[in-house]
Amino acid sequence: MSRPVRVLMLGGGYVAIGLLQKLRPAIKRGAVEVTVISRENYHVFHGFVPDMVTGRISADQILSPNRRIFKPARIHVAEIEAIDLQARRVTTSRKFDGRSYELEYDHLVIGLGSRDHLEAYPGLAEHAFRLKTFDDSFQLRNHILTMLELAAIETDPGERRRLLTFFIAGGGYAGTEIAAALCEHLHSLIRRDYPAIRRDECRVVLVHPGATILPELAGTRGESGDRKAFPRLVAYATRHLQRMGVELMTETRVVWTTPGEVGLSNGQRIPARTIISAVGTRPARLIEQLLVAHDAGGRLLVDDSLQVKDQAQVWAGGDCAAVPHPSGGVCPPVAVYALEHGKTIGQNILNTIQNQPPAPFRFVSFGQGVAIGRRHAVAEVKGFEMQGRMAWIIGRLLLLMYVPSPERRLRLLIDWLMSWLWGRNAVETSAADADDYEITHHVFQPGETIVEQGQRGRYIYLIAEGEVEQIERSAGHETIRDTLGPGERFGYTTRQAAAPQTIRARTTVRVVTIPCEQAAQLQQLLAPLTAAK
Ligand SMILES: Cc1cc2nc3c(=O)[nH]c(=O)nc-3n(C[C@H](O)[C@H](O)[C@H](O)COP(=O)(O)OP(=O)(O)OC[C@H]3O[C@@H](n4cnc5c(N)ncnc54)[C@H](O)[C@@H]3O)c2cc1C
Structure with a gap:
């Protein structure tokens, strides 16, 4: 008896869900064996990220267990390290200790999604919250509550303003939806739980480089097959957001961000302790490094059957592939398309096994839409425009x-009902491990104060790039005592000590920060190593 055809599915996102929908009967018959490789043992439903971040639903409601939704496929939870198209082999490593595994295949399906475009502006990687992974969204959810707690006890008006300014970069679907949800969330929490904060102290600022927000509906997305414009919907969403209190700035870009400030292309500097980045994505590095054809954005070029150009039995779909749209252009990076890509790939693997020609991708989405807060949305269904509560x-x-697990669907409905009856979640939860060393990276812009003379703090700062000035302030005068550069350090040696000098960035500075107690421990641990050199 011949062995089953081995299919390796790289990624546990929507492409995998669509693929399994087509291949499940063949797996049950024993004709095909599918292994889904993903770095997590869960699938993330991005559509409800705004609800999760703003406490309307519990954090894990956006997750579905891979071992249930991909049944009866095999599940391999590990990081994909290398793809060898010549040898038809994929190498993975487990996060636990780095041990590696090799898996061979007959058909390879690449559905590795996208990663945040961290190079978009300086400081993004270090200081901006992203929305792509569960960890990112979970951290943001807690951070919002932390800012409210800090603001509730802060007496300095400038710092209070900084803590209560929430800045969103990118007015596409994700950025617009998060801005609206955040505005609603802040107003609801303040009314209910934070009497010490006034509603007018909170700012939600949304900046977008284009002439209007929602380029997907404005018809300016360009490369998508569906280019019809819906200016009335964009205008409605814009007015609605402004009425809710979202400050919109179009034709503006973020040019840098630091832990307490955002610099804009129009020259403005906005003090803010929260910056959320929804400025676009790029394919994973693994995809960019594959020696096959890519489009200008780094996505894999595939033909209309979703086979990677010139690579037999290698297929790709979802956000990591430039899939030709049946009406021209390429498919937009949304779940609805990724799911259908997976189905077409599944069908074409079956066709190949049965020596049939592959089928072209024919799906055209029935519409699109975005929630804009206060149970309102704008949507377009088959060209028909909808707005307001019914659209929502x-x-x-x-x-x-589209939530892949029926159990999660039910839990989501219960969570919505609970938040409607009893309000949103206001509990800060943390998954931090107390034994972990807390080492972080920060970027500061010229003129920014990093350490204030006389203030107490808790970090040692190691300069990786750029220069800072040590300034002594006395009787209203400033004297620059020294300039520090790469490899040098400043900050606090104990928590009790007040800073003897102000430290100000002279150039753009990149620093690595370590809490002072941990820095002392690390120094002790590393001393034998440096001595042995
Ligand atoms: C905030 C937000 C809101 C969104 N809202 C909507 C919406 O309302 N409607 C809609 O249609 N679309 C929405 N999208 C877009 C949608 O989520 C994506 O288009 C869709 O998830 C793409 O599916 P995919 O299978 O290509 O990739 P993904 O779903 O991103 O899956 C990629 C998989 O690859 C895995 N992976 C990647 N690299 C590795 C590696 N090296 N090793 C192991 N595993 C790896 C990941 O763990 C993941 O399992 C939203 C996206 C975001 C970020």
Whole structure:
């Protein structure tokens, strides 16, 4: 008896869900064996990230267990390290200790999604919250509550303003939806739980480089097959957001960000302790490094059957591939398309096994939409425009249909009901390990104060790039005592000590920070190593 055809599915996102929908009967018959490789043992439903970040649903409601939704496929939870198309082999490593594994295949399906475009502006990687992974969204959810707690006890008006300014870069679907949800969240929490904070102290600022927000609906996305413009919907969403209190700045870009400030292309500097980045994505590095054809954005070029150009039995779909749209252009990076890509790939693997020609990708989405807060949405269904509460209800029901686990669907409905009855979650939860060393990276812009003379603090700063000035302030005068550069350090040696000098960035500075107690421990641990050199 011949062995089953081995299919390796790289990534446990929507492409994998669509693939399994097609291949499940063949797996059960023993004709095909599918292994889904993913770095997590869960699937993330991005459509409800705004609800999760703003405490409307519990954090894990956006997750579905891979071992249940991909049944009866095999599950391999590990980091994909290398793809060898010649040898038809994929190498993975487990996070636990780095031990590696090799898996061979007959058909390879690449659905590795995208990563945040961290190079978009300086400071993004170090200081901006992203929305792509569960960890990112979970951290943001807690950070918002931390800012409210800090603001509630802060007496300095400048710092209070900084803590209560929430800045969103990128006015596409994700950025717009998060801005609206955040505005609603802050107003609801302040009314209910934070009497010490006034509503007008909170700022939600959304900046977008284009002439209007929602380029997907404005018809300016360019490369998508569906280019029809819906200016009335964009205008409605814009007015609605402004009425809610979101400050919109179009034709503006973020040029840098630091732990307490955002610099804009129009020259403005906005003090803010929260910056959320929704400025676009790029394919994973693994995809960019593959020696096959890519488009200008780094996505894999595939033909209309979703086979990677010139690579037999290698298929790709979802956000990491430039899939030709049946109406021209390429498919937009949304779950609805990724799911259908997976289905077409599944069908074409079956066709190949049965020596049939592959089928072309024919799916055209029935519409698109975005929630804009206060149970409102704008949507377009088959060209028909919808706005307001009905659009929101239809959008929610459609999103719910795409949640891969029926159990999660029910839990989501219960969570919505609970938050409606008892308000949103206001508990800061942390998954931090107390034994972990807390080493972080920061970027500061010229003129920014990093350490204030006379203030107490807790970090040692190691300069990786750039220069700072040590300034002594006395009787209203400033004297520059020294300039420090790469390899030098400043900051606090104990928590009790007040800073003897102010430290100010002279150039753009990159620093690595370590809490002072941990720095002392590290020094002791590393001393034998440096001595042995
Ligand atoms: C905040 C947000 C909101 C969104 N809202 C919507 C919406 O409302 N409607 C909609 O249709 N779309 C929405 N999208 C877009 C949608 O989520 C994506 O288009 C869709 O998830 C793409 O599916 P995919 O299978 O290509 O990739 P993903 O779903 O991103 O899956 C990629 C998989 O690859 C795995 N992976 C990547 N690299 C490695 C590696 N090296 N090793 C192991 N595993 C790896 C990941 O762990 C993951 O399992 C949203 C996206 C975001 C970020």
